[in-house]
Amino acid sequence: MSLAVQLAGLRLKNPLIAASGTFGYGVEYEGILDLSRLGGIVSKGLYLEPRDGCAVPRIVETPSGLLNAIGLQGVGIRAFVRDVLPRLDGYDTAVIVNVCGDTVEEYAEVARIAEAPGVDALEINISCPNVKKGGMAFGGDPRMTHEVVAAVRKATRLPVIPKLSPNVADVTVFARVCEEAGADALSCINTLLGLAVDVERRMPRLAFGTGGLSGPAIRPVAVRMAWQAARAVRIPVIGIGGIASAEDALEFLIAGCRAVQIGTAKFVDPGVYSRILAGLEDYLRRHGRESINDVVGSLRFPDAEETGGGGC
Amino acid sequence: MVATTSPRPPASRDVRLVARRPLQGPYLLLTFRHPEVAGRTRAGQFVMIKANTAADPLLRRPFSIMSVHPAEDTFTLFLKVVGSGTRALADLRSGETAGCLGPLGRPFPMPPEDHEALLVAGGYGIAPFVLFGDELRRAGRRARAFYGGRTSGDLQGHDPFTALGLPLACCTDDGSFGHHGRVTDAVEAYLDTRPGAVTLYACGPDAMLHAAARLAERRNVPAQVSLDPWMGCGVGTCLGCVVRIQRADEPRGKYRCACTEGPVFDARDVVWAGEGSSRARREAAAVLR
Numbered sequence: 237m238s239l240a241v242q243l244a245g246l247r248l249k250n251p252l253i254a255a256s257g258t259f260g261y262g263v264e265y266e267g268i269l270d271l272s273r274l275g276g277i278v279s280k281g282l283y284l285e286p287r288d289g290c291a292v293p294r295i296v297e298t299p300s301g302l303l304n305a306i307g308l309q310g311v312g313i314r315a316f317v318r319d320v321l322p323r324l325d326g327y328d329t330a331v332i333v334n335v336c337g338d339t340v341e342e343y344a345e346v347a348r349i350a351e352a353p354g355v356d357a358l359e360i361n362i363s364c365p366n367v368k369k370g371g372m373a374f375g376g377d378p379r380m381t382h383e384v385v386a387a388v389r390k391a392t393r394l395p396v397i398p399k400l401s402p403n404v405a406d407v408t409v410f411a412r413v414c415e416e417a418g419a420d421a422l423s424c425i426n427t428l429l430g431l432a433v434d435v436e437r438r439m440p441r442l443a444f445g446t447g448g449l450s451g452p453a454i455r456p457v458a459v460r461m462a463w464q465a466a467r468a469v470r471i472p473v474i475g476i477g478g479i480a481s482a483e484d485a486l487e488f489l490i491a492g493c494r495a496v497q498i499g500t501a502k503f504v505d506p507g508v509y510s511r512i513l514a515g516l517e518d519y520l521r522r523h524g525r526e527s528i529n530d531v532v533g534s535l536r537f538p539d540a541e542e543t544g545g546g547g548c
Numbered sequence: 549m550v551a552t553t554s555p556r557p558p559a560s561r562d563v564r565l566v567a568r569r570p571l572q573g574p575y576l577l578l579t580f581r582h583p584e585v586a587g588r589t590r591a592g593q594f595v596m597i598k599a600n601t602a603a604d605p606l607l608r609r610p611f612s613i614m615s616v617h618p619a620e621d622t623f624t625l626f627l628k629v630v631g632s633g634t635r636a637l638a639d640l641r642s643g644e645t646a647g648c649l650g651p652l653g654r655p656f657p658m659p660p661e662d663h664e665a666l667l668v669a670g671g672y673g674i675a676p677f678v679l680f681g682d683e684l685r686r687a688g689r690r691a692r693a694f695y696g697g698r699t700s701g702d703l704q705g706h707d708p709f710t711a712l713g714l715p716l717a718c719c720t721d722d723g724s725f726g727h728h729g730r731v732t733d734a735v736e737a738y739l740d741t742r743p744g745a746v747t748l749y750a751c752g753p754d755a756m757l758h759a760a761a762r763l764a765e766r767r768n769v770p771a772q773v774s775l776d777p778w779m780g781c782g783v784g785t786c787l788g789c790v791v792r793i794q795r796a797d798e799p800r801g802k803y804r805c806a807c808t809e810g811p812v813f814d815a816r817d818v819v820w821a822g823e824g825s826s827r828a829r830r831e832a833a834a835v836l837r
Contacts, residue, residue, distance in 0.1 A: 264784050265783065280787075288803060294778075294790065309790070309803060480603070504598065504606060505647050507560055
């Protein structure tokens, strides 16, 4: 029985990847969980220079969800390559760098520096809702999306994985634009733009105002968008959004995702990866499948006969 | 800076509730079995804990560790029910489990040998001082506590603390128990008696911490404050719990994780909302002189 998957030229030992912005730079979880059990890890978003991030408060809990406006506080790509990468060397897991920029040129420059020994792929952050420049501003405009992805494509030989925003009317437009611009895979989705109001003070609960919603609250939206994207392109899709169990991960895989990322659930339980891996193996056993790839894209919709006809 | 765990990383476990002792009002004591927390915790450290696996409320909550019992592999939390997360913990029955990660964070540093430790607690901020009082007592240090609440019912940590045999002065806003007034006023009155060298430690609501920091600055007394911002992960990855801290060699403050670089910080370095750090103000004043 095999959980291994092929993705953008990478072979991952299993389809579970730690999501950007929820796993620090990986080393924070040394000793708490075994990094080598993960198929891959995605770094916190990295710019050329260190960033301060948003004012506080930065997080607020909402029903079954977490609304955040961290604002990509980070150490910068050079410090990551110099200080962190060597420490990840001993772990048998794919290292994916999340590339950020205020400008197209900055994305390309970060991508060039990120192409260091030990880095396996680049995820392009064109979907952070919590920065004034870059982020979602690029990922919400097909022309800018194309420009950023093409620039990073040109700057690196590493696999390029744009991370798409859910805060668009039609995600398939952006999925196709990324494929045309040379992307090797897609991450779907980033957080959903939200607003929580402190009614006593009549002010937003987050200092930034709006924030990005993650957690189980967004899962059906995320599964739907990942499914749409997977049908729209030939490159593989990595599903993200509210995964906390093997069943949640399977929803994305069955809907057509080659792999999944897990974020917020790890805050709740750092042991979530082991639980999901065990659950995936159990699922393959119960369904008599040899490989997790047999499950990918196996979603079928009932035909009219099964539903009794009529439709909606 | 990249946060990293100490050579002894925290342990994530499902922990069994072994004892539950309701106190008055919304307060109670919960004792869980967790060998690493019981064996390694130093005062001021905390656990992230959640009563069940339900999606709502979603996150674990941070709690200071009130006491540890290494022989039994257990630790005790002092809980005030304030919302759905604490409610779920309070509703646990003996034998039921919770998800728990710990011990986490930077503990209270010991005071210099010739200093008396003044422990300033507001409400459930008494919790870490029960463990710290015990550490100080075992180390042969002098210590006393000042414990404030809105009303007598809020001083439910009174008995666990006095069991240590250390002096405790209670204060209530409504005068229903102990001194009538704010806990920081009681600390100031004690400083007026010229007690010799002291180090101040504070844990409680933000307004009280800020008042304690101002008092320490005014009286030129070293102080450590234990901050309690909203926290997501407890290990420095979500960057949700950051506080602005300005150390001696820094021209401006930096956001630092309360979970990994705190929750205990030198009060001089804390940049309070709308005010800046006392260190920065002093240095600016020195430049002007």
